[in-house]
Amino acid sequence: MTSRSDALAAPPGWRAPPPGRYFLGIDTGGTFTDAVLVDSERRIVSAAKSLTTRFDLASGIAASLDMLDAAQLAGVSLVSLSTTLTTNSVVEGKGAPVCALLAGYDAAQVKASGLAELIGDEAVVCVAGGHDALGAEAEALDLGAARAAIAQHAPRVSAFAVSATFSVRNPAHELLLRAAVRELSGRPVTCGHELASSLGAPRRALTAALNARMISYITHLIESVQQVLARRGIDHAQLMVVRGDGTLVNAATALQRPVTTVLSGPAASVIGACALSGRADAVVADMGGTTTDIAIVRGGRPELSPEGALVGHWRPMIEAVKVYAIGLGGDSEVRFAGGHGMSIGPRRVVPMSLLGHEHPRVIDVLRMQQKESPHASQARFVQRWQADDAALARLTDGEAHAWEQLARSPLDMERLNREDRPLARQLARLVRMGLAIYSGFTPTDAAHVLGLSSHWSREAALLGARIWARQMRYLYGHGAWPDGDAEAPSRQVVEHLVQTICTRLVEAGLNDTGQFGEAHAHRLAKTLTGLALARHEGSAADRVFQLHFAPDIPLVAVGAPAASYYPEVGKRLGMSVALPAFAEVANAAGALLGRVSQRVPMTVAQVSRGQYRLFTPGGVQDFTELDAALERARELTGAQARALALEAGADEIELAHTESRNSVDHDIDGNVFFDAVVTATASGAPRLQERA
Secondary structure, eight states, rough: OOOOOOOOOTTOOOOOTTOOOOOEEEESSSSSSEEEEEEEEEEEEEEEEEETTTTTTHHHHHHHHHOOHHHHHHTTTEEEEEEHHHHHHHHHTOOOOEEEEEEEEHHHHHHHHHHHHHHHHHGEEEOOBBBBBTBBBBBOOOOOHHHHHHHHHGOSSSEEEEEEETTTTHHHHHHHHEEEEHHTTTOOOEEEEGGGSOOOOHHHHHHHHHHHHHHHHHHHHHHHHHHHHHHHTTTTTTEEEOOOOOOOOOOEHHHHOOGGTHHHHHHHHHHHHHHOOOOOSSSEEOOOOOEEEEEEEEEEEEOEEEOOOOOOTTSSOOOOEEEESOOTTTEEEEEOGGGGGGGEEEEEEEEHHHHHHHOOOHHHHHHHHTTOOTTTTTTTTEEEOOOOOOHHHHHOHHHHHHHHTTTTTTTEHHHHHHHHHHHHHHHHHHHHHTTTTEEOHHHHHHHTTTSSOOOOOHHHHHHHHHHHHHIIIIIIIIOOOTTTTTHHHHHHHHHHHHHHHHHHHHHHHHHHHTTHHHHHHHHHHHHHHHHHTTTTTTTTTTTTTTOOOOOOEEEEESSSTTHHHHHHHHHHHHEEEEETTTTTGHHHHHSSSOOOOEEEEEEEEEEEEEEEEEETTEEEEEEEEEEHHHHHHHHHHHHHHHHHHHHTTTTEEEEEEEEEEEEEEETTTTTEEEEEEEEEEEEEEEEEEEEO
């Protein structure tokens, strides 16, 4: 990737590097780490891609930077980072162990939050406390019970999440709990009121817990980038991180609120896809190793989801790009799904082609396995994936022994199931904990078999395809491929993947109309996809009803596997497909095109006739005049947003206010005011730092 791009179609307000200087964009994904350099003429002058090294992120980042021109790297003024690691952790249900402290929650609220499913029943602690809708204390905080729970859980978790009922109206109990966590454990702690301003205690608790689970992930990533930059003498450059809404914050701010980086990678890819393709209106699809992310773009900017983006099964209270993130990627496991036959994802595995590329000795094992009777654990190797200090500290002696065994090389689960079943069981536990990962047959392998891709070992992919096909046929009764045939099952995998992508694009289109709930759109999508594909299948002539995508909105496909699958997707759906130059590093390019932006909302409510209450982080303030309350809200939100923007690394800050008022016109009482949300937005270009 040495040719230069055309000038990027940068969004309004973006500031290019000064003459002779460069901006460096880095994207760390589940499979690849990408890097691009952009010059003062808004062109990509060089780009690189290397494997992400999950166990040691710095190695993969360094490998990409080593492919770039050293003299140009020395002239970097700004580094901007995007990542799908936090998105992937949510989709895959992985994360560091945390404890959630909930004040004032009842059993129904705890159940609605989904915390038991996310972090486990034993990690959810409820204590007396909380406030009411007007900010008054509903019940005294049981700080003694909270302190006992903190002492009990601190040795076993990496962070704490704190949420109290109506904390957005009065955060006093959350602040007391946070102080206790810091005093007794020194662990990182996340407060719900600092992440979300909306009412809805269960989702606010979920958001706080997701944030706490991601702290170690984002800390490891940022420290790895800083380490690599320091070794190259460019640690003076400002380091920014992309948030899920496409805006930027500096590294220190991202470490405080890592949950805001959920959909960081998808947001960067959408912005990058538009900039690389020059398309202001498009359907953008970014396919990575773990997820496929689909977004509808109009006017060059993706739509934001004020209700929070849906990521996997979760919807945290984080404003983010309206993207449909699904567990379908090049490295998704192809597996048997009961009566549904074949299924792809959401579990991510190491492709056989990559395993054979990095560890050639496994190819000999696969050659032997393809001659043996089919077993479920054939082609199933396990290797270290990532380390988390808190998770490692909780390992039993057996799990710790299994972890040590993985230090040398991947282990063959088929052999261990015959010779050392206790070790095999401990390794399976490490996989469930997210510390280790299995290998398996994936769309990436099918693409290698069919010649659609050639990154890694085709021989390992061929062997994996044959073993997988025999497992599907003889163990599960699916498929009728001849023994030894790798191409026919691979074609079926690619066909299933293409049809799944088509269905998800139709589902995204249904959601975009705003006329269907998500569940309804999901049910309709499969039926409507059949109508959309009818023309391709030659059976549309006698159809009374046909379905087409808008002819003037192209499908812009980016991501490493995009070229292997999306031309066929476009052909099936009758969509024009754009695969722009540097599409494989769109995330890294998009990471450079955001602005720093901080939003601060405050609510003013009428608590009784002629009495207006402003809810602030420091407590409630009462007014007898609505205009005075609103003016005070504008004053406080403006000052706080400006301070946050400066802290997040903004330069030349612009401030704007919006107001959302909830009132009704009554026949007798006239206009009746209930409440209003005053929001200040402070934004500016990233502040550049040069060597002193």
